[in-house]
Amino acid sequence: MQFRDLKSQYRALKPQMDAAIAAVLESSDYIAGDQVDELEQELKEYLGVRNCISCGNGTDALVLALKAWGVGAGDAVFVPDHTFFSSAESVAFVGATPVFADVSEDTFTVDADSLERVIQAVAAEGKLTPKAVVAVDLFGLPADYDRVLAVAERYGLYVLEDCAQGFGGTYHGRKAGTFGHISTTSFFPAKPLGCYGDGGAVFTDNDEWAALIRSMRVHGKGSSKYDNVRIGMNSRLDTIQAAVLQVKLRAFQDYELAKVNEAAARYTEALADCVKVPEVPEGCTSSWASYNILLKDEAQRDAVREHLQENGVPTMVYYPKGLHQQKVFADCCLYGETLPVTTDICKRTLAIPVSPYLSEEDQRKIIRLIREKTGADA
């Protein structure tokens, strides 16, 4: 059994996929081929945004967004404590200071009250300039945007939506990837929409920022790659990856998103009485980048994990520690927040296999093993 079944996905898409890749090989336009422009157009239409700028990966996408705003030394950027490292790494990479806010144990996304408290604490101290909030759509579920956008607006902060795991989710009828002043995503293979390597994209309705980012992703180009008007980076989406994504975006819309939601609903139905299952608040939908259950305590989590592993079921722990517990951020000031929810759930959380291609037979086995080990059927 695979944790995220990319083999079955390739088998299902093989004829179209092989043809799409072969077309790039025939054209030999490996960089900036037509497929890149076409994909950007398709993503813009899917989300209903004015600009899509594809790039090398989701981490670069975050860096490009922060650079477009001129975020750097002396600036504070507020980041949830419970997320993948990149959400804060990008902030530190441009020279700014990440400041961590706690998350909700029901949804795993940022707790707007904790967020507001750290913003106030940074402002009161007066050393750093509050600049932006990184709102993360974790595990497929959009952040609580009614509240997050209101907090950001109250303090005049930009919102950078990290939609690396959120592509395909919705919040009150609006698609994830459209909530930030700038939003970013990743096409890492295991994300909701993934390619066959690294890839990413930036979305924004602001044409000026989009033009800046287009320049920065190709060596700060002016009129051409050989006319350089600023310091940028080399961060492009390969033509082959764009072609792969064109095929996958169709499958994603046609059936994958529906299928992964069916699988998640079966888990929730079958496990809600024995573990804490992830909540999807009223008016929201998730794209289920992963399905994360919370066990009673660390010992039960480890026992369930071992039981699954012994029976051939792969699992992951997203994430084993909060960002404030990462060595590189050990010196970051916590501004009065002790981040108890993140610290607690890191010890109890377990991600179990989910994908549009998870067979019902495999899923029944996973459910049975979890129920056995949590004593639900004793």
Ligand SMILES: *Cc1c(COP(=O)(O)O)cnc(C)c1O
């Ligand atoms: C995967 C991920 C990223 C980074 O994407 P890459 O393409 O791997 O650079 C950023 N933020 C979150 C929340 C992610 O899950």
